[in-house]
Amino acid sequence: MNLLYSFYLLFFAVSGVVAIPGIEWYKPTLGLYACLYEIDYSGNFTFCPATDSTCLCSDPNSRATMAGCLVYHDRNTTIMTDYIVKYCGMYFETNLTSDWFEGAYANFTARAKYFKDIDMPADSNIVDVPLKFEPKDMDHYSTIAMNFLGNYDDSVYYGVSVYGFWLIVLLIGAASHWTKMLFPGLTKKMTGPVSNFWRKYISMPAFIGRRKAQSIPGFKIFDSLIPTRFEMLVISLFYVYMIIIHAINMKGVKGDPVFGSKYMAELRYVADRTGIVGTAMMPLVFLFAGRNNFLQWICGFNYSTFLCYHRHLARVMFMLIVIHSVNFTILEEEYYAEDIKEPWLYWGVVATIVGGVMLIQSILYLRRINYEIFLLVHIVLATFWVVGTWVHVVDFGYGCVFIPSIAVWGFDRAVRIGRLLYFGFPEVTIALVGDETIKLSIPKPKNWHPIPGGHAFIYFLKPTYFWQSHPFTFTSSAKEDHTIVMYIKLKGGITHSLYKLLNKSPGKTVTMRVGVEGPYGESTPAKYVDKAVFIAGGNGIPGIYSEVHDIAVRSTKERNQVLKLIWVIRDYGSIAWFHDELAALQNTNIDTTVYVTKPSANLGKIEQLDKSDSSKEGSIKSSELTKSYEANLTNISDINEKITSSKEDSINEVSKSKEYITDDIPGELKEKLSHIHFEEGRPNIERLIQDEIKESPGSTFFVACGHPIMVDEVRYQCCKNIDNPEKKRVDFFEQLQIWA
Numbered sequence: 001m002n003l004l005y006s007f008y009l010l011f012f013a014v015s016g017v018v019a020i021p022g023i024e025w026y027k028p029t030l031g032l033y034a035c036l037y038e039i040d041y042s043g044n045f046t047f048c049p050a051t052d053s054t055c056l057c058s059d060p061n062s063r064a065t066m067a068g069c070l071v072y073h074d075r076n077t078t079i080m081t082d083y084i085v086k087y088c089g090m091y092f093e094t095n096l097t098s099d100w101f102e103g104a105y106a107n108f109t110a111r112a113k114y115f116k117d118i119d120m121p122a123d124s125n126i127v128d129v130p131l132k133f134e135p136k137d138m139d140h141y142s143t144i145a146m147n148f149l150g151n152y153d154d155s156v157y158y159g160v161s162v163y164g165f166w167l168i169v170l171l172i173g174a175a176s177h178w179t180k181m182l183f184p185g186l187t188k189k190m191t192g193p194v195s196n197f198w199r200k201y202i203s204m205p206a207f208i209g210r211r212k213a214q215s216i217p218g219f220k221i222f223d224s225l226i227p228t229r230f231e232m233l234v235i236s237l238f239y240v241y242m243i244i245i246h247a248i249n250m251k252g253v254k255g256d257p258v259f260g261s262k263y264m265a266e267l268r269y270v271a272d273r274t275g276i277v278g279t280a281m282m283p284l285v286f287l288f289a290g291r292n293n294f295l296q297w298i299c300g301f302n303y304s305t306f307l308c309y310h311r312h313l314a315r316v317m318f319m320l321i322v323i324h325s326v327n328f329t330i331l332e333e334e335y336y337a338e339d340i341k342e343p344w345l346y347w348g349v350v351a352t353i354v355g356g357v358m359l360i361q362s363i364l365y366l367r368r369i370n371y372e373i374f375l376l377v378h379i380v381l382a383t384f385w386v387v388g389t390w391v392h393v394v395d396f397g398y399g400c401v402f403i404p405s406i407a408v409w410g411f412d413r414a415v416r417i418g419r420l421l422y423f424g425f426p427e428v429t430i431a432l433v434g435d436e437t438i439k440l441s442i443p444k445p446k447n448w449h450p451i452p453g454g455h456a457f458i459y460f461l462k463p464t465y466f467w468q469s470h471p472f473t474f475t476s477s478a479k480e481d482h483t484i485v486m487y488i489k490l491k492g493g494i495t496h497s498l499y500k501l502l503n504k505s506p507g508k509t510v511t512m513r514v515g516v517e518g519p520y521g522e523s524t525p526a527k528y529v530d531k532a533v534f535i536a537g538g539n540g541i542p543g544i545y546s547e548v549h550d551i552a553v554r555s556t557k558e559r560n561q562v563l564k565l566i567w568v569i570r571d572y573g574s575i576a577w578f579h580d581e582l583a584a585l586q587n588t589n590i591d592t593t594v595y596v597t598k599p600s601a602n603l604g605k606i607e608q609l610d611k612s613d614s615s616k617e618g619s620i621k622s623s624e625l626t627k628s629y630e631a632n633l634t635n636i637s638d639i640n641e642k643i644t645s646s647k648e649d650s651i652n653e654v655s656k657s658k659e660y661i662t663d664d665i666p667g668e669l670k671e672k673l674s675h676i677h678f679e680e681g682r683p684n685i686e687r688l689i690q691d692e693i694k695e696s697p698g699s700t701f702f703v704a705c706g707h708p709i710m711v712d713e714v715r716y717q718c719c720k721n722i723d724n725p726e727k728k729r730v731d732f733f734e735q736l737q738i739w740a
Contacts, residue, residue, distance in 0.1 A: 023156060023397045026149035029083050031075030034145040035066050038133055041257040042141070043115050045125050057088030057096065060107060064130035067101055068108035072138050076101060143253055147269065151249065155273045158245040159280025165241055166284060166309075169234050170299045176203070177300025177525075180731075184528035188699040191729050200722040204732050207232045210716045213708035213736050221365045225738060227308050235312050242316055246273055264331065271327035278320030279393055283404040285313045290412035291457070291520060303520065304737035311362065318355045325352045344392050351388030354381050367740040370493060372468040374740075416517055423448055423516040425461065430498065432508040433487075433577035437539060438498055440486040441477065442516060449519075450476060450484055453547035453703075453735055456518025458486070465494050469517060473543030473705075473735070478584040487577060489539035524733040527551045530698030531562040535714055537706020538574070541567055543735050544705050545581055552588040562697060565592040568683060568710065571601040572666050575673075586675045593677040599666065685710070689717040693724050700728060705735035 026033070039062070047062040048055030056062050066084075070076040081101045088094040112130040120127070180187050206212035207229050215223045227235060250273065252265035259265040287293060288310035296303060325348070332339055339345050358381045367374045390402050422445070429441045440458070444450070457469040477483035490499050502508045524547065526532035532551065536544035548565050555561055565585070569575070575582065575594075585592050670678050693700050704714040711734055718732040 022400055025153055025156075027146075027153045028079055030142070030145045030149060031070055031073075031080060032066075032084060032087070033149055034138065034142040035069035037144055037258060038069065038137060038141040039065060039131075042133065042137060045115060045120070045127050045131075047127060049126070054092045054094050057084075057092040057094035060104070061128060061130050063096075063100065063104040064107035064112065067104035068112055068130060069133060069138060070101075071105065072133075072135065073142075076105075140253070144256060144258060147252060147265070148258060151269050151272055152276070154249055155276035156280070158273070159277040161245065162242075162277065162281055163284065165238060170295060170301075173299035173301050180525035180528065184525070187525075187528070188530070188729050191727050196722050199731070200719050201229070202233065203228075203230045204715065204722075205229050205719045206712060206715060210712045212715060213711045213734065213738055215364060215708075215738075221363075223364050223368075225308070225364060231305060231308055235309070238312065239316070242277075242320075245277065246270070246320075259331075267327050268331055271324050271331065274320040274327075275324035275393075276398065278317045278324060279389065279398055279401050281313060281317045281320075282389070282401060283408055285310060285317060286405050286408045288313060290408060291517075292412045292415040297522060300522070302522075302737055304739050307739045314362075315359065318359055321352055321355060325349070344395055347388040348392035351385050351392060354384045354388060357381060358385065364740070371740040372465075372470075372493070376467075419517045420459070420515045423518075425513050425515050427511050427513050430502065430510050430512055432499065432502040434573065436490040437574075437577050438488040438490065438495060438502065439577060440472075440488065440514070441480070442474075442484050442486070442514065443480075444482055444484050444516075446482055450474060450546070451519040451521055452523045452550035453543045454519040454521035454523070455543065455737075456484075456516050456520065459515035459517070460494060460498070461513040461515065465497065468494055469515075470494060471520070471737075473540075473546070474519075475542045475546035475549070475581060478580040485542070485581075487539055487542050523547055523550070524701070524703055524735075525731075526701045526703055526733070527554070527561075529561070529701040529729075529731070531564070531692070531696040531700045533564045533566065533692050533700065533702050535566045535568075535702065535704045535706070535710075537568045537710045538570065540704075540706035540736065541578060541581075544703065545578075547703065547735075548590055549581075549585070549588065552590050555589065560697075563588075563590045564692065565590050566595070566683065566688070567592070568595045568597065568706065570596075571598045572596055572669060573601070575669060579673075582673055582676060591677075592675070593679060595679045595681065595683045596666075597680075597682050599680040685713045686717050686720075689714070689721055690724075693721055693728055693730060694726065696726075696728055698728060699731070701731045701733065703733045703735060708736065708738070711736050 036056070039056075046055070047059040047065075052058070056066075067076070070080060082098070085096045085098060085100065088096050108130045112132045114132045114134075115127070118127060118129065205228065207226050211226060212228055216226050217223055226232075250266060250269045252259075252262040252269065254262050256262055256265035259268055287295070288306045291303065293303075293306055295301070296306065329336065340349070358378060361374065361377060361381065386402065386405065390399060393399060393401070424445065426443050428443070429439075431439045431441075433439045453473075455471045455473045457471050459466060459469050472486045472488055474484045474486045477485045488495055488498075490496065502510060526534070526547065532548065534544045534548040544567075545565070548563055551561070552563055555563075582592070582594075666678070670676075689702070692702075702714060702718050704711045715732055715734065718730055722730050724730065
């Protein structure tokens with residue numbers, strides 16, 4: 001048949017020949033396409049002049065040939081014949097009656113011949129009788145149709161199977177999470193070799209060694225966050241699974257007549273498979289990136305874990321689209337210059353380029369330079385990706401994939417706005433309470449219930465950064481009802497801007513309206529175990545404190561749960577900004593220990609305690625501290641008056657006096673916070689974990705948040721002690737979440 005007609009036929013066979021929009025399922029009608037391919041490619045003949053574009057359906061000999069071909073292997077089902085009626089009406093401007101097959105097949109049985117038996121005129125290739133085909137030839141073209149068009153159906157199934165893969169992962173997470181929540185008694189008993197092996201070598205440890213919260217150095221630009229071992233196992237299996245589903249059922253036939261060669265046919269199969277599966281993955285990529293991802297609650301994975309999976313899903317999706325694009329560029333070689341003028345192709349190119357930019361733009365180095373700028377650019381690029389991909393695929397029937405993608409994104413944004421509006425935009429007090437700590441006191445609605453150990457995103461409503469949102473952990477105020485408190489560590493970006501503003505303000509305090517989006521996160525299963533040990537470092541204390549305090553308040557005497565709070569700080573000055581919360585622990589059953597790693601530094605910062613409105617009980621008054629300072633200064637004056645001996649003796653005396661000053665102020669502090677144990681120096685995490693397990697009445701749960709090195713060390717030591725001699729259950733949970 002003529003070349004123009006061949007491409008015309010091929011276009012409709014590939015582009016999804018359906019009467020309604022949506023994905024075309026080819027396998028139920030593969031017999032039709034097998035017959036069409038045989039009519040088109042099996043010989044140098046046609047049924048009509050080249051100018052007749054309706055010939056396939058309008059010519060009686062063509063219809064009879066098609067009917068005879070369909071009878072082979074009983075492919076002339078009602079579904080098939082009805083489909084051909086729609087097919088001919090839509091693409092060949094021919095209205096067939098529902099009983100067209102009977103007449104066409106009667107014509108075939110009465111007049112059909114093999115092409116070799118027809119005496120063709122020398123000046124024409126038009127045949128005027130129906131044609132018969134050899135069974136082996138019909139089998140050959142059936143295989144070609146199955147390989148090519150059946151691959152479309154298979155690709156959709158494989159795309160859906162990606163959801164099945166992640167469903168299994170989520171079910172494993174949900175089973176582990178809800179077993180701890182619903183069956184704590186059973187969980188405590190799970191200390192056998194299988195359970196211990198799973199937690200010690202798979203679910204709890206870092207991928208290699210100690211590093212998990214810490215980034216892996218790579219000349220700064222190539223620094224990266226490494227998943228946990230379980231996350232890495234999931235990601236590795238996902239990559240393997242993706243390779244498998246793109247390697248099976250992709251074999252072409254030698255000398256493929258549709259594409260000219262086996263190589264070109266397989267190139268097309270790979271292009272179709274990667275394009276369809278890559279597009280099908282898009283809703284998952286959007287879902288895993290959302291803050292309001294309901295799967296966090298179902299399976300117990302935190303936001304940081306889902307973002308890790310989001311990044312790898314996006315990388316795989318982009319790699320598939322690149323393969324799709326490269327293959328089609330090769331296949332389109334002769335027609336590329338003309339086709340690139342079509343929106344479906346040039347928007348596909350735009351989407352691919354944008355995807356590559358997003359991949360580079362999302363490296364850890366750029367995320368850490370300015371996360372909010374990264375996020376804004378990422379959203380803009382994602383918009384171009386969605387628009388470009390939609391224009392590229394909608395005419396091929398795959399636009400339906402974008403409905404869940406946009407729905408997921410829209411739902412997340414709607415819930416964010418709803419959370420902001422529900423909380424309102426209160427005026428809050430922002431104060432600089434330490435060299436590196438900013439305190440936010442935020443009045444909350446009465447029906448807004450904080451999540452112990454949770455966090456919220458804060459929008460500071462200033463013209464220069466109102467569009468930014470930053471996540472911070474919080475705790476309920478120890479002094480004011482219906483108020484939450486956040487303690488923010490000074491870093492770069494918006495916290496540095498706040499720091500400069502506070503330094504210029506009277507009393508280093510300002511009021512500002514903020515938006516609060518939250519709460520997010522979930523409490524750990526620590527409330528169900530026999531002993532819960534909460535370990536915080538520096539500004540990691542708010543979330544840790546809020547959860548352990550909530551457990552203590554809700555606990556009953558009959559429960560007999562052991563609760564421990566360990567806070568590691570740099571100097572005694574850090575007590576100043578968290579004093580009220582520590583004082584509130586006096587009437588709880590929480591055994592609290594504070595480790596001060598540099599006890600002689602920043603003692604003057606404790607004077608800030610007099611600026612609080614704390615009650616006399618549990619607070620240190622400035623008058624008491626002033627007397628202590630005055631007494632010490634008097635001692636120094638006396639020493640100076642007595643300096644008549646050698647210079648060395650003078651230095652020794654002054655040194656002793658300084659020691660007295662250093663010891664006195666912490667002494668006052670310890671007296672007022674007598675319910676708290678103070679230790680000077682760094683804790684030995686290895687010994688601490690071992691001792692806590694030995695002293696535990698049963699199962700022990702460690703929760704950590706603070707400096708990444710400390711959190712990683714706690715994780716490592718917990719894993720080492722899962723196989724403890726006492727056969728006690730040991731679990732670890734990391735409150736620290738890092739995605740930039």
